[in-house]
Amino acid sequence: MELQSNTTQGAVSSDELLSRLMDGELDELGLARLFKMMDQNPSLREKWLRLNATRIRMHGAEVGAPSVAFANRVRERLQSRKPARSVWRSIAPLKPFAVAATVACIGVLVGQQLTQTPVQPTALAGSPVPTVRSMPVMPLSEQSGVSVVPASFGQSERVSAPAAVPVESLYQELARQRLEAYSGVHAARGALHTPATLMTGSLAKADSRSEQP
Amino acid sequence: MSTGSALDDDSDRLLVERTQKGDLRAFDLLVLKYQSRVMHVVMRFVRDADEAEDVAQEAFIKAFSAINNFRGDSAFYTWLFRIATNAAKNHLVARGRRTPVLDVDIDDAMLQVENERLVEDESPQAALETQELEVVIKQAVQELPDDLQTALCLREFDGLSYEDIAVIMNCPIGTVRSRIFRGRETVDQKVAALLNGEPV
Numbered sequence: 308m309e310l311q312s313n314t315t316q317g318a319v320s321s322d323e324l325l326s327r328l329m330d331g332e333l334d335e336l337g338l339a340r341l342f343k344m345m346d347q348n349p350s351l352r353e354k355w356l357r358l359n360a361t362r363i364r365m366h367g368a369e370v371g372a373p374s375v376a377f378a379n380r381v382r383e384r385l386q387s388r389k390p391a392r393s394v395w396r397s398i399a400p401l402k403p404f405a406v407a408a409t410v411a412c413i414g415v416l417v418g419q420q421l422t423q424t425p426v427q428p429t430a431l432a433g434s435p436v437p438t439v440r441s442m443p444v445m446p447l448s449e450q451s452g453v454s455v456v457p458a459s460f461g462q463s464e465r466v467s468a469p470a471a472v473p474v475e476s477l478y479q480e481l482a483r484q485r486l487e488a489y490s491g492v493h494a495a496r497g498a499l500h501t502p503a504t505l506m507t508g509s510l511a512k513a514d515s516r517s518e519q520p
Numbered sequence: 521m522s523t524g525s526a527l528d529d530d531s532d533r534l535l536v537e538r539t540q541k542g543d544l545r546a547f548d549l550l551v552l553k554y555q556s557r558v559m560h561v562v563m564r565f566v567r568d569a570d571e572a573e574d575v576a577q578e579a580f581i582k583a584f585s586a587i588n589n590f591r592g593d594s595a596f597y598t599w600l601f602r603i604a605t606n607a608a609k610n611h612l613v614a615r616g617r618r619t620p621v622l623d624v625d626i627d628d629a630m631l632q633v634e635n636e637r638l639v640e641d642e643s644p645q646a647a648l649e650t651q652e653l654e655v656v657i658k659q660a661v662q663e664l665p666d667d668l669q670t671a672l673c674l675r676e677f678d679g680l681s682y683e684d685i686a687v688i689m690n691c692p693i694g695t696v697r698s699r700i701f702r703g704r705e706t707v708d709q710k711v712a713a714l715l716n717g718e719p720v
Contacts, residue, residue: 326701328549330675331530332682338534342545356552357711358704363556364657365676372649372715377559377573378551381580385544 321348325355329362352378528553532596539587547587551580554597558604565608575611579604656714660707671696672703 319337321344327333328341345351353375360373531553538546558576566572583603590599661669670689674680682700686693713720 322705323697323701326704327697328534329531329704330682330700331533332697333534335534338538338546342543345545352548352552354708354712355549357708357715359553360556361657361704361707361711362676364654365661368557369560369650372653373556375552377555377577378548381551381555381577382544382548384577384581385547385584 321345321351322354325351325358328355329358528597529595533592536587536590536592536596539584540590547584550596550600554600555580557597558600561601561604562608565605566611571611572608575607576604578611579607582607653711653714656710656720657707660710661703664703664706668699668703668706671699672707675700 319340321341324333324337324341324344327337333341341351353373356373356375356378532550535546535550539550555576558579559572562576562579563569563572566575579600583600586603590596661672664672667689671685674685674688675682680688682693682696685696685700689696710720
């Protein structure tokens with residue numbers, strides 16, 4: 308018997324795809340093709356309904372006259388609910404941009420906070436700044452052009468919002484301290500070599516001590 | 521007699537997976553497939569046909585909303601019938617009516633849907649159509665050529681796979697697939713003619 312198919316695509320007709328679907332013999336690709344055919348030919352829904360009603364009847368169960376009206380009403384109700392979902396789906400592609408914009412905003416705010424913090428070079432010694440060996444390690448600002456390396460890396464303690472101190476101030480402070488230290492040493496050595504010191508200074512005292520029994 | 525459940529399992533799996541991906545067309549096919557059986561389950565609780573249809577619709581809407589909770593531990597129709605049963609019970613509670621004294625077990629309900637004739641709910645015209653339809657289907661199957669009839673019956677009544685049928689009928693799987701399809705087509709043409717009021 309020659310049978311006519313409603314729609315054909317490739318070698319398999321839409322009717323045969325429906326038959327395979329009834330038997331669970333259809334794969335994803337076949338189902339996608341079937342849906343495409345059903346979009347073009349809505350009467351395939353009625354055919355699917357009839358095939359299943361026939362199967363139920365063949366097994367002796369009683370079913371009412373097959374009608375797509377019920378399924379149409381369910382479909383309409385589900386479609387009327389869909390816009391709420393589609394709004395979220397339509398903005399879904401914008402998610403990465405929203406995240407990027409949020410991160411950028413946070414970065415700008417944090418940057419502003421850091422740049423607006425007053426510089427207090429003299430407060431270095433008292434600030435709770437983590438140190439590596441004996442040298443204080445201060446966070447460097449972006450303006451210095453030097454990449455920031457967290458001093459607390461590998462340590463259990465965390466630095467809480469360190470104050471931004473320009474590196475120039477740090478070096479000026481170090482230079483001042485070294486100059487003072489150098490001046491102190493130089494003054495002490497210079498004092499040792501003056502005539503007065505030789506006679507009355509620490510050397511004379513040392514000599515007098517050595518002469519004592 | 522096979523209840524057709526094993527056949528449904530295979531068919532439903534793909535449609536359920538597609539529905540879980542948000543494809544409404546796949547769910548539409550599930551509704552078309554199960555609407556009559558769900559209606560019968562609901563009508564065991566809600567006798568009024570209009571109310572039963574509302575409850576059945578609500579059950580399908582709930583099933584769609586909760587489809588991602590379905591993990592495939594049970595058959596889809598078991599899960600669906602449970603939702604329909606709960607929807608019917610909730611409907612009766614909301615209306616201040618008592619649920620039936622005999623609590624309907626889901627398996628019993630399914631078995632009765634498979635076997636029971638709800639003659640009292642049908643109009644004489646509907647009953648006549650139902651009877652006619654049954655006669656047409658039986659006649660159409662009996663008139664099928666032997667190879668088509670054997671393939672279709674082994675699939676529908678014995679629930680055999682295409683591979684098993686191919687071994688039994690000593691032919692390639694492609695031939696089995698074709699015979700089952702052609703057998704269904706022949707029967708469906710006569711069923712469609714009856715439903716359209718054309719001579720069978």
